[in-house]
Amino acid sequence: MKRRSFPGGTHPPQHKSATADTPSEICPLPPELVIPLAQHVGAPAVACVNAGQRVGRGQVVGKPNGFVSVPVHASTSGLVVAVESRPHPCGAELPAVILQPDGDDVWAEEYLTQSFHVLTTETMLERIREAGVVGMGGAAFPTHVKLDPPHGKTIDTAIVNAVECEPWVTADRRVLLEQRDKVLTGLEVLQKISGARQMWIGLEDNQTDVAALLAPHCKQRGVGIAIMPAKYPQGAERQIIYAITGRRVPTRGLPMDVGVLVQNVGTVAALTDAVTRARPLIERMVTISGPDVARPRNLRVRIGTPVAHLLKHCGLREEAAKVLLGGPMMGTAQHTLAVPVLRGTSGVLAFRRQDITAPAVGSCLRCGRCVAACPMHLLPTFIADYARRDALDLAERFAARNCIECGSCSFVCPAGIPLVQSIRYAKGAILARRRST
Amino acid sequence: MEFSKPLLTVSPSPHLHSGMTTSGMMGTVILALLPACFVAVYLFGLPALQVLLICVFSAAAMEVLWQKATGRRVTVTDGSAAVTGLLVAFNLPPSSPWWLALLGALLAIVVGKQVFGGLGHNPFNPALVSRIVLLVSFPTIMTHWSAPQPGRFFADAVTAATPLSEMQTTVTLTGSLPQNATGFPTGYLLGNMAGCLGEVSALALLFGALFLLWRRVISWHIPVSYLGTVIILSSLFWVIDPSRYPNPVFHLLSGGLMLGAFYMATDLVTSPLTGRGMLLYGCGCGLFTVLIRLFGSYPEGVAFSILLMNAATPLIDRYLVPRPFGMSRTGGLP
Amino acid sequence: MLAAVISLGSLGCFAAILLAMAARRFAVKVDPRQAALLDVLAGANCGACGYPGCSAYARALVAGTARPDLCRPGGPETLARIATILDIEVAPGEPQIAVVRCRGDRQQSRAKYDYQGLEDCRAAQKLAFGPKTCPGGCLGLGSCVQHCPFGALSINEQGLAEVDRDRCTGCGLCVSVCPRQVLALAPAGSHIHVQCNSPDAGRKVKNYCHVGCIGCRLCIKTAPECFVMEGFLAKVNYGHQKPTAMADAMERCPHHCIQDLAEPGEAAPHSPSVEERTS
């Protein structure tokens, strides 16, 4: 077991105890599922069902559109009520298939269990794509693309990212504890497809109990367990790669450029279903927590379940003032509770009015805390300052585009300056300018 | 149709904050300075208390007045004016007249800080600006020191020389060190010497500095590189000629080095942002301090050297930019 | 005396020869028109011409790569002088002015959420496409105010941007800054504008704004050709204005989004020159 980390980073309060050791439950079906066609990075799927059509559980309701795209499935059996624009977690209203569950929850077809050993890589990749598996840590990048590096790039190390550095969120931990066999099989699938010689499971040192449970199984399979100090953003791709392998992903490069593949725990578990049973990804583990949630817990939630339903199921202490999808460091605040859970949604957090008082914004003290905290070794205060003045050239010169938006700088800023927001704006503006010229 | 139903709050990520705020940091600094305050009052009696109170309150009052007059948001509650006031007091002779303390606080707040736009914008350490201006304007009063009289609050002040000025005078006259500068004056640790109000007790200052380091208000880079440079350079001279140059312990404990290295040079606003920048900055401070102490016409060089490095801070920040994670050594910034 | 004259004289001669040689060796040609152009340009370095500063624009003008009518702050006067310097003929364009196309203040229009963050419209627009339900409404966080080089913009008490007609030079910088294109350039002579920017259909607009254009086409019926529809949004046809008919339309607009923005002291809500050219 290695114990390494990365330079920089912060220590936000964990808040994980509320949900970490409670077994997950199955979330009851909502009266209406909203299944957006855009649930992954890349081209949105194209709806292939019409209003009034009956669909079975797991039936494809949206066909992929291009290579970097995956299909979308019905999360349960029922009636397609409409195909229309609905609020999407990204903030816009985007096309979605609206499904009224019939309560029978019958699969559209029988799925047979099959050993992956007899399958070719191509078949496995095809099944992964058909199952709509995407990165479930939040990025939602289609997994079949990530597993199929372009010619000339070889993967020698595969890392299963079980570092859940976002406060409150414990979904990955529950997956690891409750679906251990699926994860372990997924690991083997991952190794077979990628051809990696070294396999690692990366955990933070607040998860040593999980590590102890996994250790014998991992040893048997030759998988290493890397324990890293609990530090944010230890789970960010570049940071976990550096901590485990010591390799630095080039600024404009991808993990495959240094021969590494990183997959989230949930994704690895989903791989097993996709490859050995050809079952689509229609359910995921979601942490429902936050100070406003009366009975915080992990739920196994059908994709497309509206947030309002989840919060009602877990109960709110008082009317929520702020609701986040994802963790508090990188998640997005929602303006409506009608938004559904997506494949990449790891948590739903609700806050009361008194929990969200933002610190008063003052002027920069030049204390350098943001610089010390930045895991990418940037100068956040400079970039943000230039962004506010629209000095895009200077922002670019100070490597604004390398920012991973982890939020460490804003978290530590004693003056309460929304640094990430400024930098994010600069990144967007720089990209837009590049495209236009 | 009414549009005023309660809405959800949407803000950019991250949605958490560390809880360490500007006022929190300033409060920590004030706490860290308290031991030295008590020692000062214990050693120099009521006059020291008077200087401390005048400086803190007039600094806060000046800040409020100025911000009211220029129509800005009044930010006195962030505590930065109080910190500046305390540091001004620490840099004055303990028996300073009331008007000197008042003037010092005024200079620090107005000329040192507010004319540049307030907290976070001043290029020079406000307390040092005030000290240097006063030193140049009132050289006699600013070098009129009184000897410490522990526990005798109402005693009349007894004039004394600071170890550094005594050293300078003796060296100029005789070409060799005075008695007190040849040994290892550990008595200075507790403040048994004449000097500025806040600089005399190295122990009290060190105590507060450890607190600041523990609370992570300051980082180790500047104190370590500053003191390290002073120790290395002064040892070098001491080895060359122990009868002419004092030993490093004397350098460390006499004068304002401790105060400077832990509280003045580490001023967040006027020191560099990056670790490497801070190291360079500290080395520069150390170099100039030793040079001015040994060869300059001012006996003490801490204030000047920090001001000089303050001036160099924008350049350090500009040219010592850290290499982004994953950027090649040769790549540099595009 | 003689020695002085001789020595200084020879020294001077020597220097002169040296300089003459250097002048030939290091000669650089510069178009004198460039300096002259720099003098006549507005000198605000506002960047509205698309060049980084006035001197860059002057250089581009001399090089012949830039159009001469790009200096908006300078207006027709500058254009005429540029034309004289470059010895070309240009037709003066009409001066323009920025118009805020939104009246949906806090009371009149629905907010989507409570915004916490940077006081910057463009940053706020990135969070769920802005804190106002109307996708075209003014966010009132003042990005335009910060960028106006002439101090012509302000955010009023109701949280809407306002243009100071006297200060606005029509440079168009605010138009390019506004993330929702609430600001638009219009002929400075016109006073009647449609103050709405919502692209949505009337049914939707009614749901979130009391003063948004619902696309009822009443204005077009009242003053044909003076207004045109773009999608569900009415717009003034600035090339074809009839003041009386437009005033009528203004009266009849059910959501009062057609507004006369003339200053109280100013006379007719249009300039006669517009009428002349269009008739």
Add this chain to the structure above:
Amino acid sequence: MIHLLLILVGAVLVNNFVLARFLGLCPFLGVSKKVETALGMGMAVTFVMVVASACTWLLQYLVLTPFDLEYLQTIAFILVIATLVQMVEMIVRKSSPVLYQSLGIFLPLITTNCAVLGLAVLNIQQGYSFVESLVFAFGAAAGFTLALVLYAGLRERLTLCPVPDAFRGTSIELITAGLLALAFMGFAGLVPG
């Protein structure tokens, strides 16, 4: 060697031309908006100063003194410096148009820069030898550049500060320059003489 080093340090830090002798204030305030420009100006001034002090020293001891023409010192020096500056201007204009543009009016102004003339006169007054005068010139120019670049760095930061209206522009710049000069006072006495 020590002697030359002392002259150098003295000229750079202790008797800094700008911050202690208050010579050459015009370009100090004029060409310090950007660090790059300040560096360019510093280079130009360094070149002019070193060459000018060589020329004026030779002129003084080969022409003026032998022929008892010391009373022509000022005018002769100005003539030499003016020529030199003209040449530098031509060279910079040809070799680096960007630098030429940013130096602007201040390049020809080195001609009438009191720092250059002051340096030439000081060389003679101090009775420096040829090598000493070159070292002194280089030190003075380096000190000028140092002050200029430090000040330019400070001013770049000032442009980002919400300075009260009454202090905007020259006012706050002069306050900053004053504080910088105060900091340099610490070097007083560092070099005897």
